[in-house]
Amino acid sequence: MRRSDPRWLIVFLANLLLWWLTGMANDYLATFSVHLYLGGLLVAYASLQVDRQQGFVALMLTGLMVDSVEPVPFGTSMLLFGVVHATLVYGRQRLPRDGAIFGTIAALFSNLFLFIALSFLLVGANPRPGEAWLRLFVDLLASQVVIIVITPWFLALQSRAMEFAQIHPETGRRLTL
Amino acid sequence: MFPKRFDQARPFLTLGIVLLAWLFVPLAVKSFTRATFFEIQAPLVVADSYVQFLQTFWSNRMHSKDELLQAGQQVAGLIAQYDYSTQQNQQLQAEILRLENLLNLPPMPAFRFEPARVARRDFSGWWQRMVIRKGENYGIPVGAPVVFSGGVVGRVTEVHRYTAVVDLITSPTFRLAATASGDNRPVSYQGGLNDSFKSPRGIVEFVPLDIYATRTATRRLVTSGLGGVFPPGLTIGDITNLESSADGLFKLGEVQLDERLGSLTEVTVLVPLNPEEL
Numbered sequence: 001m002r003r004s005d006p007r008w009l010i011v012f013l014a015n016l017l018l019w020w021l022t023g024m025a026n027d028y029l030a031t032f033s034v035h036l037y038l039g040g041l042l043v044a045y046a047s048l049q050v051d052r053q054q055g056f057v058a059l060m061l062t063g064l065m066v067d068s069v070e071p072v073p074f075g076t077s078m079l080l081f082g083v084v085h086a087t088l089v090y091g092r093q094r095l096p097r098d099g100a101i102f103g104t105i106a107a108l109f110s111n112l113f114l115f116i117a118l119s120f121l122l123v124g125a126n127p128r129p130g131e132a133w134l135r136l137f138v139d140l141l142a143s144q145v146v147i148i149v150i151t152p153w154f155l156a157l158q159s160r161a162m163e164f165a166q167i168h169p170e171t172g173r174r175l176t177l
Numbered sequence: 178m179f180p181k182r183f184d185q186a187r188p189f190l191t192l193g194i195v196l197l198a199w200l201f202v203p204l205a206v207k208s209f210t211r212a213t214f215f216e217i218q219a220p221l222v223v224a225d226s227y228v229q230f231l232q233t234f235w236s237n238r239m240h241s242k243d244e245l246l247q248a249g250q251q252v253a254g255l256i257a258q259y260d261y262s263t264q265q266n267q268q269l270q271a272e273i274l275r276l277e278n279l280l281n282l283p284p285m286p287a288f289r290f291e292p293a294r295v296a297r298r299d300f301s302g303w304w305q306r307m308v309i310r311k312g313e314n315y316g317i318p319v320g321a322p323v324v325f326s327g328g329v330v331g332r333v334t335e336v337h338r339y340t341a342v343v344d345l346i347t348s349p350t351f352r353l354a355a356t357a358s359g360d361n362r363p364v365s366y367q368g369g370l371n372d373s374f375k376s377p378r379g380i381v382e383f384v385p386l387d388i389y390a391t392r393t394a395t396r397r398l399v400t401s402g403l404g405g406v407f408p409p410g411l412t413i414g415d416i417t418n419l420e421s422s423a424d425g426l427f428k429l430g431e432v433q434l435d436e437r438l439g440s441l442t443e444v445t446v447l448v449p450l451n452p453e454e455l
Contacts, residue, residue: 020221027225027298031439033373035301052188060195068214071304071334071350074207075199082195086188122303126349126369127380135302138373 005172007050010161011058015042016065018154023069025146035139037118039066040111041147043081045158047088048097048106050169059085072122080117084110100152107151108144115140212337219340222308226296286408288322288447291315295442296340302371305348306334309444312341320406322447327435328412329353329400330444343444346413347377347434354405355381355413357388358397366398366413366432376436381416384428390416398432406449 022038029035042062046055063078070077088106096102119136126132162168166175240248277284293309300306311317313336323330323343331351335342344351349369356363362385370378381398390396395415402409412435419430 016218016221020218020225023222023297023299024225026300030298030300033300033371033375033377033439035299037301053191056188056191056195064210065214065218068211069218069299071306071344074211078199079196082192086192089188090185118303126302127367128370131370131372132302132349135372139302 005054005167006165007054007162007167007169007172008057008061010165011046011050011055011158012061012065014045014154014158014161015058015062018042019062019066029142033135034142036146037115037139037143038111038147038150039077039081039114039118040084040107040109041151041154042066043084043088043110043114044103044107044151045155047085047110048092048103049155049159051172052085052089054172055089056082056085072118076118076121080114084113100155103155104148104151107147111143111147112140115143215335215337219337222297223310223340226294226310230294286406287450288408289450291317291446291448293317293341293444293446295444298439298441300345300347300371300439304350305345305368305371305377307331307343307345307441307444309341309343309446310339311446312337312339314339316448317341317446318448318452321449322407322411323444324411324447325437325441325444327437328414329407330438330441332406333446341446345438346379347371347438353407353413354401354403355398356401356409357384357390357416358399360385360388361401363401363403364398368434370431377434377438378417379414379432379434380429381419381432382422382427382429384416384419384430386421386426386428388419388428390419390430392417395433406447408447 018038018041022036026035043059046058046062050058059081060078063075063081066077066081067074088110097106115136119133123129123132123136159169163175167173168175273285276282291311293311293315295307296310297308298306299308309323317333317336319333319336321333323333329346331343331345331348333341334344345368346353346366347368349367351368353366354363355366364384365382366379367382368377368379370380372378388396395417398413398416400407400409400411400413414432414434417431417433419428421427422429
């Protein structure tokens with residue numbers, strides 16, 4: 001048994017990297033009034049591949065990181081990520097979770113849920129919610145397309161990071177290369 | 178040992194316990210945690226902005242001497258124009274001071290102009306915000322108005338050590354008392370109509386019935402200076418259409434905002450010289 005277990009830290013740092021890249025992309029896309037939300041992708045690896053407690057800690061921290069830069073009640077993303085994580089962990093033993101295809105599907109559905117939940121929470125502030133949904137639909141579409149494209153890379157990045165740290169993501173056992 | 182069925186539900190139980198504990202965490206701890214997590218990410222945002230600035234710098238260095246000479250001539254022309262405007266401004270300021278003294282009027286709010294670079298733009302259907310590269314280190318206060326050459330940009334909503342967050346006038350959460358140009362009756366402005374691939378729009382409410390605006394004959398909407406920190410006369414946008422409200426007492430309509438709001442790289446924060454004005 002390893003004394004220090006960095007799995008939560010690896011997942012958290014990978015999520016921080018993805019969140020930073022998404023922020024940069026959104027900065028460029030601001031001119032076109034399009035916005036990417038990739039919350040579902042932040043959850044996918046932690047919930048499907050990592051030990052449930054380590055994944056939970058990583059996602060709680062990720063949720064707080066996301067909430068700190070968004071004008072939502074502090075803890076909103078933490079709650080939503082927690083719900084998605086619990087659901088995926090509940091069913092993951094019965095699902096073919098190895099490989100990028102199922103990871104991509106899980107990220108897409110998670111993102112869909114998170115996006116709709118946030119929209120219902122926030123769209124009420126808009127003076128014309130009906131028109132706001134059209135904009136949100138375009139944003140959701142763009143986000144889902146980006147998730148399809150980058151999920152294999154992001155899952156591989158986290159797997160490689162675990163390999164680099166010589167640790168098995170689920171059992172925490174030391175890997176010999 | 179828990180039964181297998183209960184063991185599978187443990188993730189939900191853990192989540193429930195954590196959330197219950199979260200509800201009882203004191204607000205001060207939550208505020209501190211939020212600020213900490215923001216400051217952890219702030220260097221990334223600012224570094225990204227500096228890299229963009231460096232890119233622009235090096236791409237500008239690629240210009241030929243002829244192009245630079247032409248640009249220099251244009252800048253010289255602009256400086257001459259601004260010199261003239263400054264002289265006019267000084268005369269008008271003196272006139273305002275004379276009238277204030279003559280009529281015993283309270284002085285107009287005074288501001289210090291703090292230019293700031295935009296580090297990150299975050300324009301979604303839920304909110305419209307930007308992070309600027311100045312914060313507590315430059316004395317930026319919460320609530321300070323932010324402007325650019327085209328008029329109002331927004332209002333400072335969060336101030337951190339080296340950065341500040343600005344809520345834009347395109348944001349659904351942004352409300353402001355305004356007036357149609359040439360009229361002094363206040364109307365209500367709210368942002369929030371941000372269709373993809375289109376210029377941002379806002380809505381205007383409680384417009385008096387004798388004010389008219391159409392797409393071909395728009396009416397400028399400016400800040401009223403009432404009930405807020407914005408000085409009067411700053412451009413918000415152009416009212417493009419007005420129609421009678423449901424009760425028939427007022428009109429409501431749409432405001433076309435400046436499309437440059439989506440690509441701003443530099444803004445000016447108006448820092449009140451008297452902090453009590455915020």
